[in-house]
Amino acid sequence: MSSKxxxxxxxxxxxxxxxxxxxxxxxHTVAVDYTDKNTYAVKSKYCSERLVSPHYKEDPRGFIAFLKDYAAKQSEKPVLIPCHDNYVEIVDEYLDELRESFLIPQTEQGLYTKLMNKETLQRIALELGVAVPETVRVGEDDFYAKIDAVIKYPCIIKPSDSPAFVAKFRKKLFKANNRQELDEAIAKSHEEGLEVIVQRIIPGFDDHMYTFDAYMNQESKVTHWVTCQKFRQYPINFGASVYTGQRYVPELYELGAKFFEAVGYKGFAEIEFKKDAETGQYYLIEINVRITNLNNLLYKTGINIPYITYMELTGTPMPPHAVTRNTGLVFWYAYEDLMAVRNYIRTGQLTVGQVVRSYFKPKAPAIWSWSDPKPAFAFFGMIAGKAMGRFTRR
Known part of the structure; x- marks a missing residue:
């Protein structure tokens, strides 16, 4: 029996x-979640088994015991792949314990969390000579003077703990156009017990956002990588990818590979960069230490990250590969892209013509698959149900 x-x-x-x-x-794929409601991924014909676990936050010890109990019943250690930041956090917290039962690429407990945390990430990046947006910490000396002189308005207020912030506010950050809005954003965050930092906004439209997606082997060497350029995100300007194309940018390899190898990272991760529209410099914005939105795009370009992970951990590593050409392929999450397009047009950031022309590219859809359509039907049913619920509550 091979590993699940x-x-x-x-x-x-x-x-x-x-x-x-x-x-x-x-x-053999085993889909795990704390509920069977709206888990449309399990409708895939490639889902071999589905499990409902205790909630990772409400009962963390129960969740870990559930996973270990399942692993103990298998003939081979399963490979464990978290697909959400909250799952990454608990895997990191119990990493040493989970590694006794599962195959997991990362070996250093706490590294996932360090790279997810905006403050520790910034310190590490600066130590390694990787540019990050200028930052002021709430409460430091001459706070407002530094905001006026270095950060300037508008500015962004970002959380140290992104998953907790997103769970509470359903957005990645706050934007402040003046001191009053800055104070209000900080107060809202502190009321929820969330620490935040204030950063300069790097100039440039959303298409100045880029990603370096890479797999690092057990020697922390980059073996597989691809670079991408965002075209649109949702929420607009400071959101997640909804329309992103593969684009070969060798400079990002130089920056990203150096960073990951220096910190001893193992497994898949993605760095988001923003290219300053005025200077051309790339700034490290954040790191995703799990499978990301762009996974299907990477797969379509020839970089199958989950399979690469599985094969290395089970003893048969894949030969190195990088996408060093422009394929023209675009990741598309149609549902949120339509909402993003509406807002881009409303705010005058894009024209209807620009949007229409952008769609003439080969797609890597987020959900739809001609050979595996059931998850899309389940997703559409879920969205229709939510819309109907809102309508009946009016």
Missing amino acids: AVILGCNYYIGLSTIRCLGIHGI
Whole structure:
């Protein structure tokens, strides 16, 4: 019997694409979530098994015991793949314990969390000579003077703990156009017990956002990588990718590979950069230490991250590969892209013509698959149900 792949988080298309990337190679996939409601990824024909676990936050010890109990019943150690930041956090917290039962690429407990935390990430990046946006910490000396002189308005207020912030406010950050809005954003965050930092906004439209997506082997060497350029995100300007194309940018390899190898990272991760529209310098914005939105795009370009992970951990590593050409492929999350397009047009950032022309590219859809359509039907049913619920409550 070969190892099973246990996928944490199945109510989003990241889990779905992970299941497909493994299932297409005949790997037994196990979808785990704390509820069976809206978990449309389990509808995939490539989902071999589904489990409902205790809630990772409400009962963390129960969740870990559930995973270990499942692993103990298997003939081979399963490969564990978290597909959401909250699952990454608990895997990191119990990493040493979970590694006794599962195959996990990362070996250093706490590294995931250090790279997810905006403050520790900034310190590490600066130590390694990687540019990050100018930052002021709430409460430091001459706080407002530094905001006026260095950061300037508008500015962004970002959380140290992104998953907790997003869970509370349903957005990645706050934007402040003046001191009053800055104070209000800080107060809102502190009321929820969330620490925040204030950063300069790097000039440039959303298409100045880029990603370096890479897999690091057990020697922390980059073996597989691809670079991408965002075209649109949702919420607009400071959101997640909804329309992003693969684009070969060798400079990002130089920056990203140096960073990951220096910190001893193992497994898959993605760095988001922003290119300053005035200077051309790339700034490190954040790091995703799990499978990301772009997973299906990476797969379509020839970089199957879940399978690469599985094969290395089970003893048969894949030969190195990088996408060093422009394929023209675009990741598309149609549902949120339509909402983003509406807002881009409303705010005058894009024209209807620009949007229409952008769609003439080969797509890597977030959810739809002609060979595996059931998850899309389940997703559409879920969205229709939510819309009907809002309508009946009016």
